[in-house]
Amino acid sequence: xxxxxxxxxxxxxxxxxxxxxxxxxxxxxxxxxxxxxxxxxxxxxxxxxxxxxxxxxxxxxxxxxxxxxxxxxxxxxxxxxxxxxxxxxxxxxxxxxxxxxxxxxxxxxxxxxxxxxxxxxxxxxxxxxxxxxxxxxxxxxxxxxxxxxxxxxxxxxxxxxxxxxxxxxxxxxxxxxxxxxxxxxxxxxxxxxxxxxx
Numbered sequence: 724x725x726x727x728x729x730x731x732x733x734x735x736x737x738x739x740x741x742x743x744x745x746x747x748x749x750x751x752x753x754x755x756x757x758x759x760x761x762x763x764x765x766x767x768x769x770x771x772x773x774x775x776x777x778x779x780x781x782x783x784x785x786x787x788x789x790x791x792x793x794x795x796x797x798x799x800x801x802x803x804x805x806x807x808x809x810x811x812x813x814x815x816x817x818x819x820x821x822x823x824x825x826x827x828x829x830x831x832x833x834x835x836x837x838x839x840x841x842x843x844x845x846x847x848x849x850x851x852x853x854x855x856x857x858x859x860x861x862x863x864x865x866x867x868x869x870x871x872x873x874x875x876x877x878x879x880x881x882x883x884x885x886x887x888x889x890x891x892x893x894x895x896x897x898x899x900x901x902x903x904x905x906x907x908x909x910x911x912x913x914x915x916x917x918x919x920x921x
Contacts, residue, residue, distance in 0.1 A: 731754065767796055769798055769800060771807050771808065775808065782819055783822075786831070790832075791834045801910045806888075809883075809884050810884045810907075814881060815833070818850035822851050824852065832849075833849070843907060852896075878892065888907035
């Protein structure tokens, strides 16, 4: 690593001496990108959630989508990793796909917030989208992908997880921002909130 660093410093110095600011900027950008891949952000001590967020952040970088995530959760949660994966991976996949369809890269964003609040795991995800939605006669959202018979199960899967933990999947949208949120009731919390017998 020291050997490689010497080469990089020598190259940067050469570009600086030449006054080639465009090439210098390009080299610095390349080094920053390489560094970000070597040292991904640690969002939380929860291994499952952290891995999902790091993967989503990498995908967001590839598609030029601004990615912001906060995860104020404990290292261990009383929720099976399978349920966390089903909820978060579908949520983030949908959000990233929608954001990528926005024509102007500077307008692409995804903001995710996870937090523990009074025995609930609160989840809120906002993302940019084109404003175009497909709905059935009852107002239910439909997939816009080709071969809809093999797609469009993400919302149903997320809703099933929410219902399992005494919640609902709340979906709202404007003409440019799509928001999904829920609050999962954590197992075992009900016992802690019961009042003592009179």
